Amino acid sequence: MKRSFFSVAVLALVLAFLYVPILLVVVYGFIPNGVSMSFFDSSGRFMGFTAKWYGQIFGGAASVRALLQSFWLSLTIAALATLVSCVIGTTAALALHRWKGRLQQIHHALVYTPLIMPDILIGISLLMLFVACKVDCGFWTILIAHVTFCVSYVVMTVLARLQDFDDRIVEAAYDLGAGPWFTFFHVELPILLPGIVAGGLLAFTLSIDDVVITSFVNGAGTNTFPTYVSSMTKHSRNLPAVFALSTLMLLFTCVLVGLSKLIAGHPRVSRR
Amino acid sequence: MTKNPLRSRPTEWLVTAPSFLWLLLFFAIPAVIVLAFTFHGHTANGGVGDWSLSTWRELVDPDYPAIVWNTLRLSFEVTVWCIVLALPCAYAIARMNKRWRAIVAGSIMLPFWTSFVVRVFAWKTMLHPDGWLQACYLTFLQVREWLFDWLPGFLQNALVFVGFASRAPVDPASSTILDSEAAVVLVSVYSFLPFAIMPIYTAAEKFDFALLEAARDLGAKSFYAFRKIFVPGIRQGIVSAVLMVFIPAIGSYVIPQMLGGTNCILIGNKIFMRAMQNRNIPHASALATLMAVSVLVPLALAMWWKARQNARDRRRLEAETARLTVTQGGAA
Numbered sequence: 001m002k003r004s005f006f007s008v009a010v011l012a013l014v015l016a017f018l019y020v021p022i023l024l025v026v027v028y029g030f031i032p033n034g035v036s037m038s039f040f041d042s043s044g045r046f047m048g049f050t051a052k053w054y055g056q057i058f059g060g061a062a063s064v065r066a067l068l069q070s071f072w073l074s075l076t077i078a079a080l081a082t083l084v085s086c087v088i089g090t091t092a093a094l095a096l097h098r099w100k101g102r103l104q105q106i107h108h109a110l111v112y113t114p115l116i117m118p119d120i121l122i123g124i125s126l127l128m129l130f131v132a133c134k135v136d137c138g139f140w141t142i143l144i145a146h147v148t149f150c151v152s153y154v155v156m157t158v159l160a161r162l163q164d165f166d167d168r169i170v171e172a173a174y175d176l177g178a179g180p181w182f183t184f185f186h187v188e189l190p191i192l193l194p195g196i197v198a199g200g201l202l203a204f205t206l207s208i209d210d211v212v213i214t215s216f217v218n219g220a221g222t223n224t225f226p227t228y229v230s231s232m233t234k235h236s237r238n239l240p241a242v243f244a245l246s247t248l249m250l251l252f253t254c255v256l257v258g259l260s261k262l263i264a265g266h267p268r269v270s271r272r
Numbered sequence: 273m274t275k276n277p278l279r280s281r282p283t284e285w286l287v288t289a290p291s292f293l294w295l296l297l298f299f300a301i302p303a304v305i306v307l308a309f310t311f312h313g314h315t316a317n318g319g320v321g322d323w324s325l326s327t328w329r330e331l332v333d334p335d336y337p338a339i340v341w342n343t344l345r346l347s348f349e350v351t352v353w354c355i356v357l358a359l360p361c362a363y364a365i366a367r368m369n370k371r372w373r374a375i376v377a378g379s380i381m382l383p384f385w386t387s388f389v390v391r392v393f394a395w396k397t398m399l400h401p402d403g404w405l406q407a408c409y410l411t412f413l414q415v416r417e418w419l420f421d422w423l424p425g426f427l428q429n430a431l432v433f434v435g436f437a438s439r440a441p442v443d444p445a446s447s448t449i450l451d452s453e454a455a456v457v458l459v460s461v462y463s464f465l466p467f468a469i470m471p472i473y474t475a476a477e478k479f480d481f482a483l484l485e486a487a488r489d490l491g492a493k494s495f496y497a498f499r500k501i502f503v504p505g506i507r508q509g510i511v512s513a514v515l516m517v518f519i520p521a522i523g524s525y526v527i528p529q530m531l532g533g534t535n536c537i538l539i540g541n542k543i544f545m546r547a548m549q550n551r552n553i554p555h556a557s558a559l560a561t562l563m564a565v566s567v568l569v570p571l572a573l574a575m576w577w578k579a580r581q582n583a584r585d586r587r588r589l590e591a592e593t594a595r596l597t598v599t600q601g602g603a604a
Contacts, residue, residue: 004367004494007360011376014361014469017462018383021394025386028397037397092291099284107288110295116515118523118567120540124547124560125302131320131553132305148298151291180283211389211526212540216547226389230526239393246390253385 022250029053029244034237053244064241070228071245077139077224078207081146086200088147089154090192096155097162114152122149123216130217137219145217146207153206154199161195309557318551327554331562336542340562343538345435346453347521350460354517355510357461358468362509363502365469366476377473380466388463392530395459399450399531409449413442451533459527467516475509476502511574519567539563 030049031037041047056064092111096104114122126145130137169191173183211226218227229242310328313321365376383391399405420428420437431437449455479502487497503510525540532538539559547556 004360004363007364007367010357010360011364014357014465015376015379018380018465021391021398021462022383022386024394024398025390028394037400038402088290088294091287095284095288095291098287101284103284103288103292107292110292110300114295114299116519116567116571118519118540118563120523120525120543121560121564121567122299124543124556125306126298127547128305128309128553128557129298129302144298148294151294155291205384209384209388212523215544226387229387229389229393230530239397242390242393246386250386 025243025250026247029240029247031240031243034240037239053238053241054248056238056241057245057248063238066223067225067228067238067241067245070223071225073139073223074208074225077143077146078204080143081150081207082200082204084143084147085150085154085203086196089151089199089203090158090196092151092155093158093162093192093195094188096159097165111152111155114149115156119149119210119212120216123213126213127216137217138222141217141219142214142222142224145213146210149210149213150203150206153202154196157199157202158192158195161192161198165191306557306560309554310561312554314552314554318553320553327558330555331558336559336562339537339539339542340566342435342536343522343540343563344566346457346460346536346538347518347524349436349457350464350521351514351517353457353461354465354468355472355513357465358472358513359503359510361469362472362476362506363498365473366479367481373477377470380469383466389526391463392459392527395455395462396450396530399455401448401450406449409452409454410442410444410447412454413447417442450531451535453532453536455531456524456528456536459531460521460524463527464517464520467520468513471512471516472506472509475506475512479505508578511578515571515574518570522563522566539566 028037030051030053031039032047032050032052033039033041034053039047039049053064055061057068060068092107096108096111123145126141126148127137130141135141165188169187170183173187178186209226210224211230214224215227215230218224223231232239232242309320311323311325313324313326315321361380365373365380368376416437420431423431428437428439432439449458483501483505484497487501488494492500523540524538525544528536528538528541529544532541539562543556543559543563546552546559
């Protein structure tokens with residue numbers, strides 16, 4: 001078979017293009033001068049790598065306190081938003097799968113439209129709602145916004161799982177005398193769980209990374225990690241700390257994914 | 273078969289209610305509020321005034337049409353770059369063996385494990401005026417100027433008219449890549465490229481590559497076969513990729529804000545400025561409505577195109593079936 005050298009070359013360049021900034025995130029975490037963001041001093045001499053930003057993060061230094069606070073807020077909101085959107089998203093997917101009437105057509109449109117709308121429109125319309133209702137923006141408005149844009153993604157993932165679902169299993173449970181709640185918790189939920197977990201992971205990633213919607217509904221003084229970072233100006237002195245924290249997050253995710261691959265690939269697990 | 277009590281009407285309402293009410297309250301109603309606000313004036317203290325058409329009248333302010341045009345032009349530019357780069361990538365991945373396919377396709381999505389804002393910040397640091405990318409940018413500008421001079425006059429006029437080129441000579445001192453449109457395009461392509469590669473790759477995976485070999489056996493050149501057989505064969509993937517890039521590009525606001533400076537203000541930035549800084553809620557609403565329209569029009573076009581393609585395929589199938597029935601009838 002003839003191999004196209006050109007397309008492989010483009011692919012290699014694109015991969016480099018995608019990875020160079022990631023590599024630099026790691027490198028910039030070791031920059032000694034946080035003001036000039038350079039490894040060289042004013043006379044052009046190389047100053048070497050430093051681990052002081054990591055020291056500040058682990059030591060909880062005052063200079064990075066706001067950064068760490070925003071990071072914990074992001075984690076809290078992402079966890080809560082994932083939980084709520086998984087519950088709402090699963091019921092939505094069940095409804096869309098089980099009934100096909102007029103109501104579900106409207107429901108379907110409601111679930112799918114947020115997926116095609118740019119984030120900024122969801123952000124501004126929520127802000128308008130809060131303005132119209134005279135609600136002060138803060139923790140709760142951020143949480144509401146995050147659940148709103150995460151739900152649709154959870155529904156999509158769970159619906160995909162329901163596609164291979166054999167509805168006769170539910171009917172069999174009924175014939176054997178199980179009630180609706182028992183059937184849901186002992187028959188449907190265990191089968192749907194991988195889909196819900198996948199949707200939850202997606203929701204968590206989207207929530208922890210969102211900057212556009214949050215910047216509309218966060219109000220004054222409440223900052224998640226992304227909005228805090230984007231508010232740091234050119235003259236911020238501890239930008240390398242942001243890169244160091246991101247490196248730690250990247251490392252953490254890699255270990256997590258590596259572990260899950262290892263467990264999934266383990267012969268005893270995969271045989272089940 | 274016993275009747276499933278789970279399928280009853282009250283149960284349907286109960287199961288539908290949580291998501292339905294949530295999205296009604298926090299997605300549909302806010303959209304109506306935005307539309308309603310565009311028909312209000314604004315008050316000096318940042319509130320919403322009485323019902324009036326003043327907001328729509330003020331929208332012809334020479335600033336706004338230019339910004340809408342710039343946003344569309346830039347989104348178009350970013351989409352073209354993404355598709356041009358994604359096509360050979362998807363082709364290359366689809367031709368690999370199964371193991372490599374999984375590895376490379378996975379590594380395309382891997383950059384999303386770091387925060388988007390942090391990646392944009394890394395770009396901002398890379399694009400620093402003392403950096404090596406600045407030197408590349410100047411070379412690029414010079415080459416572009418040289419190519420521009422070489423074009424015939426009417427093309428030059430057209431390019432200047434739509435805003436893709438300017439007649440001013442390159443000035444190395446004032447041409448910094450940071451705070452320029454080029455930086456916004458570059459980083460937008462960087463951010464949206466995986467979303468272009470994925471749908472094209474999914475379509476290319478199902479493509480029958482034997483067709484390409486057949487075309488080559490019949491004497492077609494590689495690129496000709498790629499253009500005439502491969503590209504039409506994966507057009508559904510290309511349409512999804514265009515939408516996956518074009519829609520977020522229209523709504524883009526973080527990238528132009530962090531890398532475009534004052535030289536690249538798009539609808540997204542203007543919405544944010546009006547809503548959060550000038551507190552002109554009706555103007556922000558009107559701009560958001562304009563943006564929603566610019567998203568929905570290409571979407572409707574794509575859906576119309578898809579419906580037309582499906583109808584054509586069906587007609588072709590019916591004609592073929594009819595022809596076969598006739599020939600078989602004749603043989604019998």
